[in-house]
Amino acid sequence: MSGQLVAVEINQQQAELLDRLVAQGVGASRAEVLRNGFAGFCADQMALPEPAE
Amino acid sequence: MTIRLDHVLEPGSGKAVEVRRGEVVRVEQLEGGQCADFNAFNLHDYREFFHCGRTRVLHGMFPTAGDMLWSAPPRERPMFTIIADTAGINDLSFPRCTGVLFEYAWGYETHTNCQDILAEAEREYGLTPDDVHDSFNLWMNTKIDADTGRLSVERNTSQAGDYVELVAHFDCLVVVSVCGADVFNTSNFSLKPLRLAVRTATADERVEWLLPEARRFANQRVVEDFKIKEIRTERELSRDPTYVADFPGFPIRTTSVEVELTDDEYRQLEALRSHGGFGATDGEVLRHAFFTWCLDHWMQPHP
Structure with a gap:
């Protein structure tokens, strides 16, 4: 994949959560978990209804 | 009854x-x-x-x-x-x-x-x-x-x-x-x-x-x-000179994770950043989006 690299600062507690999500199969690494979560967030946003005019 | x-x-x-x-x-x-x-x-x-x-x-x-x-x-x-x-x-x-x-x-x-x-x-x-x-x-x-x-x-x-x-x-x-x-x-x-x-x-x-x-x-x-098990009886508060702070999880240490996004994904990230409310930098926006997604999908409901 040739794309943009984004550096995400996390602390040790957030890293612990990422590691648990890796163990649960959300992604193969912390970076992949972050990326999959970002994609999930974007998909959730797309699924939201359009605001009323 | x-x-x-x-x-x-x-x-x-x-x-x-x-x-x-x-x-x-x-x-x-x-x-x-x-x-x-x-x-x-x-x-x-x-x-x-x-x-x-x-x-x-x-x-x-x-x-x-x-x-x-x-x-x-x-x-x-x-x-x-x-x-x-x-x-x-x-x-x-x-x-x-x-x-x-x-x-x-x-x-x-x-x-x-x-x-x-x-x-x-x-x-x-x-x-x-x-x-x-x-x-x-x-x-x-x-x-x-x-x-x-x-x-x-x-x-x-x-x-x-x-x-x-x-x-x-x-x-x-x-x-x-x-x-x-x-x-x-x-x-x-x-x-x-x-x-x-x-x-x-x-x-x-x-x-x-x-x-x-x-x-x-x-x-x-x-x-x-509890580190102090007794209930206080004195009303006056005074400092314990032997006190050494022992906060759980302290100190907070940060690390950087590099996330590779596709061009499409990066455009979405840029759109979120320009929209405002998600963070000032690419990393802040991605972190905000990720943890918001976690809250919605991975947090356990309270017992």
């Missing part, structure tokens, strides 16, 4: 009663339209007591049948479940009324108020006015203005015979006062008696409502976990 206590709370009074695990405390309207203030303590450790804030966050501002009353952190466990609520106008937003309130608002030198009533009732068990805590307000018909956040009290719509029943998950001291506010709308500008009763739960109620006794989270701190 055995009724162990059946007591009429006269206006201007309150009562402290022991409610054991598996017993049901019932507060009942005799005439209707009367607010009651409810305090509760662990009978075996009075420093564990009912907490409006935790209960409010978990069950909302107006708890009713099916909701639980929680004890304060660091114990933070269910004390009671509301198993019946015939009127459904309870409140967790207002603090208990106090003598000071009636003094500054109306000029009273003496006036019935829940702080003093609860304190006097709790004195039967050696508790002091400092031990009174904010109440679960039974039959207090409150409203919140969605725009300003301001609170108001509406007319009390409870009727004679309305009741609230709560089953205790561990041994508690329950203290109930007939709210003394007669110059506010809380009890329709008159003070009326209430019935306070304690009975054993039926077999069906125990099966439906009573939580397992051994339930505990590792982070529910109990006295054995």
